[in-house]
Amino acid sequence: MIKKYTAAYIVSFAVLLISIWCGVSIGSVSIPLTTLWDDSDAAAYSILWNIRMPRVLLAALVGASLAIAGAAFQGLLKNPLADPYTLGISSGASVGAVFTIFFSVSLPFIGAFSLPLFSMIGAIITLIAVLSFAKIVDRSLKMETLILTGVIFSSFLSACISLMIALTGEELRSIIGWLLGSVSMRGWSHVRLILPFVIAGGLILWLYRRELNALVYGEERAKYLGVDVRRSKMFILVAGSVLTGAAVAVSGTIGFVGLVVPHMVRMVIGPDHRHLLVISFLNGASLLVICDLVSRTIIAPTELPIGVITAFIGAPVFAYIFLKQRKGRMS
Amino acid sequence: MxxxxxxxxxxxxxxxxxxxxxxxxxxxxxxxxxxxxxxxxxxxxxxxxxxxxxxxxxxxxxxxxxxxxxxxxxxxxxxxxxxxxxxxxxxxxxxxxxxxxxxxxxxxxxxxxxxxxxxxxxxxxxxxxxxxxxxxxxxxxxxxxxxxxxxxxxxxxxxxxxxxxxxxxxxxxxxxxxxxxxxxxxxxxxxxxxxxxxxxxxxxxxxxxxxxxxxxxxxxxxxxxxxxxxxxxxxxxxxxxxxxxxxxxxxxxxxMPSEQAVRQETVTAEHIQILPAYIQLKTDKALKVISSAVHNPGMGWYDTLLNRSIAPDIDLAHVKEEARQFLQEQQFSSTNTVMMLTAVQTNLAAIRSFSHETCSIVVMVTAGVGNAVDATRTFERDDLPHIGTINTWVIINGKLTDEAFYQAMITATEAKTKALAEQQIRDSHTGTIATGTATDSLLIAATQYGEEMPYAGPITAVGKLIGQGVFETTLTAIERYKQSKINEKG
Incomplete structure (x- = not known):
């Protein structure tokens, strides 16, 4: 058992390093490994450190955030289809972000951090609204109920975003690009913007790994096992929203990462959150780095939004999980 | 705590x-x-x-x-x-x-x-x-x-x-x-x-x-x-x-399933068949039975009662096993049959019906009194039990409480003892009047249909029938037994 987890950690870490390296070296200009420390080729050095590295790291952080948040939501809600995107939380964060960008809101003292802050607020409000509504519909929070509620809220929030865009009369293309999710044209400032939230959110979720294991058996049983259910739920939901909000603030809505990664990891190592969270975090990072690489190379010189690639992978996986769950219940 | x-x-x-x-x-x-x-x-x-x-x-x-x-x-x-x-x-x-x-x-x-x-x-x-x-x-x-x-x-x-x-x-x-x-x-x-x-x-x-x-x-x-x-x-x-x-x-x-009580046919003396190997009573619906029989003693529900005649030299140690084998060979349901054993020939059985306004009973007795004993004096002897018994069946057309079942056993036993006295059956060791034999068996069965009879003591309607019925039938059975012994010798 221990060996299985050790191997999973080593492989995940190695994959992440390789992905990052591929991410920074492959592109319109091919950059060798030595450029990392050798600045003799000033142009290559500059591309690597000023353009590709922040972009790749940003992709990694966004992927990691969405994946660990997805893993936590799935455990907490006992629902394998839950992730920030399917629950509508990403849309909520987008509303917060779009609101901040298009109305140029900047709060005193926190300045640039206004964007992720409003995203997070959007995320948390949406999460609370979705969960409350779903609970009114069906107290047991069935899988379908939750996802349908997510769809309802996503549609509504997307309409809000469209309305805001229409009202501001901006040029649409870049906004749609942002909505589909992208990590292009971002720099170190974005990395700095998201990093503290990724660390804080990830750490909180990791601290609640044992509680998540208990919560998988339902809140009542978790309470009997000694879990402070109210507090655990609050921290897990807030941490998940913080991670989602931060990710959306820098990259827009990138779907399905939070769904696909934990699912795959669970298939390999099982549902123990003590490992599931960390390994999802690592692999979420790798997946998004690779998706970003594909999105900017597959039809180069044109760049695809990264959300297109993740949706291409994610939607079939979503369909597969749904089918499997349904069949499991029938038999 | x-x-x-x-x-x-x-x-x-x-x-x-x-x-x-x-x-x-x-x-x-x-x-x-x-x-x-x-x-x-x-x-x-x-x-x-x-x-x-x-x-x-x-x-x-x-x-x-x-x-x-x-x-x-x-x-x-x-x-x-x-x-x-x-x-x-x-x-x-x-x-x-x-x-x-x-x-x-x-x-x-x-x-x-x-x-x-x-x-x-x-x-x-x-x-x-x-x-x-x-x-x-x-x-x-x-x-x-x-x-x-x-x-x-x-x-x-x-x-x-x-x-x-x-x-x-x-x-x-x-x-x-x-x-x-x-x-x-x-x-x-x-x-x-x-x-x-x-x-x-x-x-x-x-x-x-x-x-x-x-x-x-x-x-x-x-x-x-x-x-x-x-x-x-x-x-x-x-x-x-x-x-x-x-x-x-x-x-x-x-x-207690709330199904309608099924009408049980009234059991009469004619229902009891006497065959060379055994005496048999088969009913459509199971009877509630309490007995000290060899096979299926205690309280239970059975639709077949047997009083089997066997050789006097049977091995008493393996009697249960032997009984099971017999039932299997004769194709009786082992779980639905109560069986007694006797050394007395089946044709010596006395079977009579008795009835009163509200109830009726059937009594069957086979009485082998060769080994009669006085229960009050058996502490003076230390021989092993042997075949030679009085087997009594009392089949009651009516519904009895558990209490009535036990009272019926007492009443029947008392009547039997009185019959032995009447016939001057004596304990061969003490010379006193015998109370029964060493291996007597008694069976009380009831159809459990009709109005409930809460008691069956000697002065209840059913108790009177049991007292009279068992006494008279036992007398007849003892007389037949005695007559057969005389015939054997003669």
């Missing part, structure tokens, strides 16, 4: 459980009984703290439960709620080790030797160690239930609250789990409160029972004070009958 005082609780301010109080001492098991919707689960949730009581208090070891933190409470009290499906399937080992959650502290893993030991021993006790690395989803409902019981045991708490722990289990595993819980209580001093659906199981395993009706305590006390026919029938609104457990001093209940 656990004290519940005047607790009331429910959902949304509406009390479902009203003013319930009880106390469970260390190492005792309290069973909560009650019909569906009587508030059993709500009561358990009030005790476990998952529903906060509207009124009243729960004390654990003289301390108000509210003063415990969630983690400390989990160390004191483990709860097994009803089984629910869960989304993700972990391994059995991971599920059981969650029971150690309250003992985990700190940032990193603090899994200790004690934790591991508690988990493994809980898995051994519930017989799930073989599923250690199996995914929960591949287990049956019963096996999953055992995993959750193991999880509760791994919590190593002194109080165990269980909501129908044997739900989904077959009887082998019901017994295994309940034996285990009983053992935990008796040997490890674990205090148990458990909801039971099955009144009989509750009666067997609990020290005290609490019967709920509409959220209120209807009865509380040891099983023999709670499991009462009238009370259970009223509370559950179902006709039941109580009876004693065959091996334990615990009352049991059984359901």
């Amino acid at each position: 656990l004290k519940v005082e005047n607790i009331s609780g429910g959902y949304g301010g509406v009390p479902i459980v009203k003013n319930v109080s009880f106390k469970v001492e260390k190492g005792k098991i309290l069973g909560i009984l009650g019909p569906n919707g009587s508030g059993k689960t709500t009561l358990l949730k009030c005790i476990s703290g998952s529903v906060s009581p509207l009124e009243g208090e729960v004390h654990i070891e003289e301390r108000n439960m509210k003063t415990y933190s969630t983690k400390d409470l989990a160390k004191k009290m483990a709860v097994l709620p009803q089984l629910h499906a869960n989304g993700f399937s972990s391994t059995v080992y991971d599920a059981v080790s969650l029971g150690r959650y309250p003992y985990q502290t700190g940032f990193f893993s603090s899994w200790s030797e004690a934790d591991e030991q508690a988990v493994v021993s809980a898995m051994i006790q519930t017989d799930i160690l073989k599923y250690r690395d199996t995914q929960m989803e591949f287990l049956s409902g019963g096996e999953q239930q055992r995993v959750f019981i193991a999880q509760a045991l791994a919590q190593s708490s002194q109080i165990l609250l269980l909501d129908e722990p044997t739900n989904h289990l077959d009887i082998a595993h019901q017994k295994q789990i309940l034996d285990l819980i009983r053992k935990e209580a008796t040997e490890c001093g674990v205090t148990v409160v458990s909801i039971f659906h099955d009144i009989n199981l509750a009666s067997l395993y609990c020290d005290d029972l609490l019967l709920l009706e509409n959220g209120m305590v209807k009865a509380y006390g040891p099983p023999h004070e709670v499991v009462l026919q009238e009370q259970i029938s009223t509370v559950y609104d179902a006709q039941v009958s109580t009876y004693a457990h065959p091996e334990m001093p615990k009352p049991q209940i059984t359901m």
